[in-house]
Amino acid sequence: MRNRVLITGGAGFLGSHLCERLLEEGNDVICADNLFTGSKDNIRHLMGNPYFEFIRHDVTNPLFVEVDEIYNLACPASPVHYQYNPIKTTKTSVYGALNMLGLAKRTGARILQASTSEVYGDPEIHPQPEHYRGCVNPIGIRSCYDEGKRVAETLFFDYYRQHKVDIKVMRIFNTYGPRMNPNDGRVVSNFIVQALKGQPITIYGDGRQTRSFCYVDDLVEGMIKLMKSRRGFTGPVNMGNPGEFTIGELANQVIAMTGTKSEIIYKPLPGDDPMQRKPVIKLAREELSWEPTIELEEGLKKTIQYFKTLI
Ligand code: NAD
Ligand code: UDP
Numbered sequence: 001m002r003n004r005v006l007i008t009g010g011a012g013f014l015g016s017h018l019c020e021r022l023l024e025e026g027n028d029v030i031c032a033d034n035l036f037t038g039s040k041d042n043i044r045h046l047m048g049n050p051y052f053e054f055i056r057h058d059v060t061n062p063l064f065v066e067v068d069e070i071y072n073l074a075c076p077a078s079p080v081h082y083q084y085n086p087i088k089t090t091k092t093s094v095y096g097a098l099n100m101l102g103l104a105k106r107t108g109a110r111i112l113q114a115s116t117s118e119v120y121g122d123p124e125i126h127p128q129p130e131h132y133r134g135c136v137n138p139i140g141i142r143s144c145y146d147e148g149k150r151v152a153e154t155l156f157f158d159y160y161r162q163h164k165v166d167i168k169v170m171r172i173f174n175t176y177g178p179r180m181n182p183n184d185g186r187v188v189s190n191f192i193v194q195a196l197k198g199q200p201i202t203i204y205g206d207g208r209q210t211r212s213f214c215y216v217d218d219l220v221e222g223m224i225k226l227m228k229s230r231r232g233f234t235g236p237v238n239m240g241n242p243g244e245f246t247i248g249e250l251a252n253q254v255i256a257m258t259g260t261k262s263e264i265i266y267k268p269l270p271g272d273d274p275m276q277r278k279p280v281i282k283l284a285r286e287e288l289s290w291e292p293t294i295e296l297e298e299g300l301k302k303t304i305q306y307f308k309t310l311i
Pocket of ligand 2: 174185186188190191203205209211247269274
């Protein structure tokens with residue numbers, strides 16, 4: 001019998017790539033999404049597949065399906081979108097985790113949580129290993145997302161200890177690639193769209209803050225490896241590309257690669273914007289034999305190509 005997999009947030013950027021990969025590998029895939037930031041366009045090419053099912057569903061409500069594995073990705077990931085309705089964002093992370101963990105408990109399914117490097121907040125330790133407990137402002141504009149994801153991790157570990165639910169927690173660092181929403185607001189898509197439209201490239205702050213950018217195919221590979229890892233290996237495990245770039249460097253790279261005439265303009269840095277971010281991926285290397293293979297330039301090339309077809 002085919003493995004029955006539920007992917008919440010499956011119509012989003014990462015989720016749609018994951019649906020595609022898991023179908024290719026012969027799984028029976030259910031994609032549950034409320035289409036807040038996701039879109040049917042991301043999964044349209046999968047709709048004719050008899051082993052693919054889309055359910056319009058909000059994870060703040062319980063879901064009753066029989067599955068073997070759950071990937072819990074439902075949650076807006078871009079600051080612009082998660083700050084649009086911050087109370088809903090916290091509900092999505094917290095009620096979403098409770099509902100999906102309840103489902104995992106009832107069905108005995110293995111469950112993976114898409115957590116985030118945001119659990120480290122604006123880190124005082126660089127690069128960030130999994131044992132670092134983070135520096136998160138509990139009352140700032142990013143808190144709905146950061147604290148929501150932190151509570152979700154807490155719930156995962158409490159269900160693991162209290163009910164023996166088979167959990168996997170993955171801390172994802174900035175990931176980019178085709179199918180990011182052009183209006184998503186995240187830095188890679190913003191810069192590429194601005195460059196291709198000849199609009200000014202908007203750097204927030206002085207552009208000296210850093211991020212580490214992972215290409216989507218690498219990330220999805222790591223996610224599946226974590227799901228398949230030995231029972232009892234719960235994580236949390238960092239996944240991302242340890243290559244570290246300033247936002248200014250990223251802007252210049254996009255300008256060079258697109259050949260745009262766009263100028264750079266500087267806008268105020270949003271509140272609590274982390275100054276630096278880079279994963280330690282020793283655990284993923286050792287436990288999962290995973291490491292990213294796609295350098296920023298190669299990944300940007302594929303992503304620029306994708307946005308050219310849209311614009
Ligand atoms: P995305 O916004 O493209 O995808 C999120 C999906 O969840 C969308 O399809 C959206 O419609 C859906 N969703 C939102 N609220 C929902 C709800 N209440 N019920 C059902 N569906 C809901 O973002 P993404 O980049 O694909 O991120 C996927 C997951 O990975 C998120 O949980 C995010 O926090 C996590 N993550 C992503 C990154 C990254 O860089 N892409 C980094 C860290 C963590
Ligand atoms: N950023 C920017 N210009 C943009 C969008 C984002 O300079 O048009 C900056 C943002 O302030 C942050 C970094 O790029 O320092 C990464 O932002 P993103 O929203 O992609 O993700 P974050 O890692 O902050 O959640």
